[in-house]
Amino acid sequence: MIDTENLTRKFGNLTAVDNVSLHVEEGEVFGFLGPNGAGKTTTVRMLCCLIGKTSGQASVGGFSVDNEDDCLKIRKIVGFLPENVGLYDSLSAYRNLDFYGKLYEVPDGKRNESIERLLKLLGIWDRREDAVGMFSKGTKQKIAIARALIHEPKVLFLDEPTANLDPEAAKTVRDFILDLKKEKRTIFLNTHNLDEAERLCDRIAILKGKLVAVDSPKNLERSLYNRKTIVHLDSVSDQVLAAVKSIGSIKNVRTSDNKLVLDIDDPERDNPEVVKAIVQAGGNIQYVTELRSTLEEVYLKLIREAKVQ
Amino acid sequence: MRLWKSWLVTQKDLSVIRRNKYVFYSLIAMPIILGVILPATFVFALNAEVSALPHNQFVVAANQLVSTSTMYLVLIAAILPSILASYSFVGEKVEKSLEPLLATPTTDGELLLGKSLAAFVPCLAVTYIAAAISATILDVWSITRVGYFLVPDLFWFLAILVLTPLTCLMSVEANVIVSSKVNDIRAAQQLGGLVVLPIIALVLVVVLGAQLSVLLATLTSIILVIVDIALFYLSRETFQREEILTKWK
Numbered sequence: 001m002i003d004t005e006n007l008t009r010k011f012g013n014l015t016a017v018d019n020v021s022l023h024v025e026e027g028e029v030f031g032f033l034g035p036n037g038a039g040k041t042t043t044v045r046m047l048c049c050l051i052g053k054t055s056g057q058a059s060v061g062g063f064s065v066d067n068e069d070d071c072l073k074i075r076k077i078v079g080f081l082p083e084n085v086g087l088y089d090s091l092s093a094y095r096n097l098d099f100y101g102k103l104y105e106v107p108d109g110k111r112n113e114s115i116e117r118l119l120k121l122l123g124i125w126d127r128r129e130d131a132v133g134m135f136s137k138g139t140k141q142k143i144a145i146a147r148a149l150i151h152e153p154k155v156l157f158l159d160e161p162t163a164n165l166d167p168e169a170a171k172t173v174r175d176f177i178l179d180l181k182k183e184k185r186t187i188f189l190n191t192h193n194l195d196e197a198e199r200l201c202d203r204i205a206i207l208k209g210k211l212v213a214v215d216s217p218k219n220l221e222r223s224l225y226n227r228k229t230i231v232h233l234d235s236v237s238d239q240v241l242a243a244v245k246s247i248g249s250i251k252n253v254r255t256s257d258n259k260l261v262l263d264i265d266d267p268e269r270d271n272p273e274v275v276k277a278i279v280q281a282g283g284n285i286q287y288v289t290e291l292r293s294t295l296e297e298v299y300l301k302l303i304r305e306a307k308v309q
Numbered sequence: 310m311r312l313w314k315s316w317l318v319t320q321k322d323l324s325v326i327r328r329n330k331y332v333f334y335s336l337i338a339m340p341i342i343l344g345v346i347l348p349a350t351f352v353f354a355l356n357a358e359v360s361a362l363p364h365n366q367f368v369v370a371a372n373q374l375v376s377t378s379t380m381y382l383v384l385i386a387a388i389l390p391s392i393l394a395s396y397s398f399v400g401e402k403v404e405k406s407l408e409p410l411l412a413t414p415t416t417d418g419e420l421l422l423g424k425s426l427a428a429f430v431p432c433l434a435v436t437y438i439a440a441a442i443s444a445t446i447l448d449v450w451s452i453t454r455v456g457y458f459l460v461p462d463l464f465w466f467l468a469i470l471v472l473t474p475l476t477c478l479m480s481v482e483a484n485v486i487v488s489s490k491v492n493d494i495r496a497a498q499q500l501g502g503l504v505v506l507p508i509i510a511l512v513l514v515v516v517l518g519a520q521l522s523v524l525l526a527t528l529t530s531i532i533l534v535i536v537d538i539a540l541f542y543l544s545r546e547t548f549q550r551e552e553i554l555t556k557w558k
Contacts, residue, residue, distance in 0.1 A: 011555065048412050051551045075414040086406035088321070090328040099321045103314065103413040131328075147409065 001026040001155055001186040002047060006056035009042050016042040018210045019056065024203075026154075027184035029177075031191060031201030033299060038207045040190040041083065044157050047188070049074050061154055076104065079153035083160045085144035089133030093124055093143050096132055097150055104151035111150070118146040122176065138169025145176060156180065159190045174200065198295045212302045220298050228291040229267050229274065231260040234284045243281035247273055261291070310422070314415050318423025322397050323431065335392050336435055343385050344439025345446070348378040352450045371451065373515075375459050378443050379468045380512040386436045386477040387508040391501035394428035394484030399497040402488070411550050421485070421548045428481045433474055440469050467526045475533035480504050482540035489547045 002024035009017040017039040024030045032040045045051045047060055049071035061077045063070035087096050094115060101111035119125040122142040124135075132140060141161065148156060161177065162170035177200055180187060191197050197204050198217045206212040206220075213220060233240065236255050244260060245253050249270045252263040260278075264270050267290060278285055326332050351374050362370065401407045401424075410420065444460045451459040461469075484501040491497045511529070546552075 045554060049550075050408070050411055050554055072414045072416070075412060078412070080409060080412040082405075082408040082412075084405035084408070086404060086409045088325055088406060089404060090325050091321075095324065099317065100409070100413065102317050103410075103415055105414065144409075 001028070002030070002058075002060050002188060004043075004047075004056065004058040007043070007046065007053055007058050008055045009039070009046060009051070010054045015209060017046070017207075020207070020211045021056075022205055022211065022214060024186060024188060026186055028203065029181050029187045029189060029201045031189045031197035031204040032207060033191060033194065033197055033204055034207035035192075035303060039209050040207055041159055043207070044080075044159055044188065044190055047074075048078055048080050048157055076151070077154045079148035079151065079156045081144055081148045081156070081158045081161055083163065085140045087132045087140055087143060087147070090131055092129045093119065093132055093135070094128040096143060097147055100147045101150045106151050114150055114152070115146075118149060121179075122146055122172075136169070138165050138172065141165060141169065141173055142176070145173065149180075153185075155186045155188065157188045157190075160192065161189070162191070162193060162196060170196075194295045194299055204295075206299060206302050208303055212305070213298075217295050221295055227264055227267055229262045229264050229271055230289045230291050231262065231274065231278060231283075232286040232289070233258050233260065233278070234286060236260060237282065239281040240278050240283040243277040243283075244274060247277060250274070258286075310416070310418055312422075314419045315423035315426060318410075318415075318420060319426040319430065322424060322427030325400070326393060326396060326427070326431070329396065332392060332396055336389060336431060339389060340385050340435050340439030343381040344378075344436070344443045347381055348374070348443045348446050351377065352446060356450070356454070368455070371455060371459055375447060375462070375465065376515045377512070378447060379460075379465055380508075380515045382436055382440050382443065383468055383472050383476050384505065384508050384512050385439060386432060386473040387480050387505040388502070389432035389435060390428045390477055390480035391484055391498050391504065393432060394425075394481050395488065395494050395497035395501055397424050397427050398485060398488030399491065399494050403494065407553055411553065417549050418545075421545065425481050425485065425544075428484065429477055432477050432481075436473055436477070437469070440473075464523050464526055467523060467530070471530045472526060472533070475530060475537055476508060478537050479533060479540060482537065482544045485544040486540070486547050489552065 002022070004023075005021050007017060007020045008015065016037075020039075020043060022030075032043065034040050042051070046053050046065060047058055049065050053065065058065045060074045063073045063077075065071060065074065088099075091099070097115045097118070098111065101115065106114060115128075116125065119128055122145070124139060124142060124146075127135070127139075132143060135143070145158075145161065148158070158177070162173050165173065174196060177187065177189070181200065187200075189197070189201060201217060203214060203216050204220060205214040235258055240260070241253065241255065244250065244262065247270070249266070250262050250264055254261040262274065264274075271288065275285060275288065326336075355370055355374060401410065444465070447460050448458045451457065480501065483504040484497065487497050487500045491500060
């Protein structure tokens, strides 16, 4: 649904987006992670045909961002939630959505239905005639999401959808995005929030001008750090330690109080053998847990490495 | 160019403007002061002189009154867009609503036309209403005092039908350009207001006694057409998606 090939954007001497190549499948929720100034918003703006590219290729829904006619087609199939909601405060929620519905060329009957459905879904229908300026930040964000969906776009670009929201409002927005995921809509999510990315996204790209990594959250977590199995015992004897160290697939063994911390490539395969070895060596296992590196650790490591380069 | 899309943008802007009391009252106050109260005051002042002045001098004074009143109408057409256009363009910047608007399947030309019309149409409409009231005041007075209608004459028609829309257009276009450089509505109004300086100079010349001939009004109109065309290309250059998102501060 979204393809880029060496997509590059320069502003004077500054390269904001540097040779980014990615492919986003239809129905996929794709997270774009990166610090401030990493080029996330610039990439989205290029994909929405809001700004041009310096070099490379990009297409959305099979339409090229190079061509002005294609750009109008891209804007028709794309819904866009910018970082700032940008609603008209003096107009009502209904009037805001109606205006955008008309600009997106949604026929009258369908437009009214869509507005009603979205505002009811977001719990704002009863306040539809209130001026947007009277709403809280969270409610404005919901209306802005409704605006991005008014024409039922195939692709949804969300730029920091939960930034500056209180936890409750952020949760409402995230739940709504999860509902959209069920509808198999392609969602391109720019975010700083690693927890959000991990919960919502099928795949994540980490960007720092250049693309640093692209994979599923689980694979990213696994790829950089070994998975660790922690075995809690009533005591760690020399026999138990020796038995565990004799297992070839274990890369590293560390003890901490009554715990054994084991670096294991494939815990699903190797854990039963570990448990068996410990029991045979006379160890008394209390419980076995897994320690995973978090996406945050992966993200920080990759971003630091990118800075060094 | 899909005109209905431009008209949608115009309608939305007019709704926003209508809900802004400051803009709404400014839109009404200016024509009342310049288009109604001032001509009425002049008529009242001249009325006192009717019996004292010889007929030929009175006619000169009456014509002077028509020229001055008409130039005030041109002045209204120059000032009002600086109020409306600054809200139309800088207002979008302040509300940060330009980006989602630019993301819709609408061309730059359609947006520019829509937003320009939102400033142009009400200003011209209000100026024409003021012109109608001003002409009525002048004619009611002149028919009773000098026995004929002072307006409309050829100069009045030229000023109202040609000079006024051209001046209004110039002011709107200048405000599009100013909007790209400033973030504050008041700053936009002040800078946009500079556009009226040549018009104020022209009004002053008339107030100080110069008769604006049809020839001079025609020449001024030709100059305004040239200025409008130049400003049109400049404003189009300024009003491009990329410029707006990356350079409008």
